[in-house]
Amino acid sequence: MRDVLYLEEIEQAEALLKPQRVEVLRQLAEPRTCSEVAERLGQTPQRVYYHVKRLVEAGLVDLVAERKVRGVNEGIYQAGARAYWLSPRLVGRIGLRRARDELSLGYLLDLMEEVQADIAGLDRAASELPSIGLSGEIRVRPEDRRQFLDDLQTTLRELFTRYGGAEGDAFKLAVACYPVQSDPKSDPKSDLEEERHD
Secondary structure (H helix, E strand, O other), X not given: OEEEEEEOOHHHHHHOOOHXXXXXXXXXXXXXXXXXXXXXXXXXXXXXXXXXXXXXXXXXXXXXXXXXXXXXXXXXXXXXXXXXXXXXXXXXXXXXXXXXHHHHHHHHHHHHXXXXXXXXXXXXXXXXXXXXXXXXXXXXXXXXXXXXHHHHHHHHHHHHHHOOOOOOXXXXXXXXXXXXXXXXOOOOOOOOEEEEEO
């Protein structure tokens, strides 16, 4: 399994447009059969197999093994990567803008819930809990948005490549970018708040 898979093909991105398919992909972080995934998600194996088949066709999931169950071959599948990065070149080519925005916001909500659950599950009694939190506001003109996304992608790709090995302590990096509601009373200058625990 790769650490990061960069989605360069529109077919790959479109394969992830269904939230149910993203849930199936999450379950396949570990090798599992469609029946096992179906049991975890409360769905039928046939429905899960439909999603898995599409994910395999898109190159996002791999068939890693097979086993016989009551004389029938059952596939064992696993996600092709731990994380996926959508190429900025694909933005604007996937469906309607409104649908794309809703999908992105839905993913952000899922991501925030995942981060919250991860942090809540940390062992507070551990001798050390190295972490860092950054929050700030960036202003980007509409004509510069593509360059901003390219720069962000390049920065993150360098980090994932440099520290994406199999050895060492595992840390999760989550990046969220979303519009800020303008407040006429607020200071136009952005504030950067940083909290670090070493």
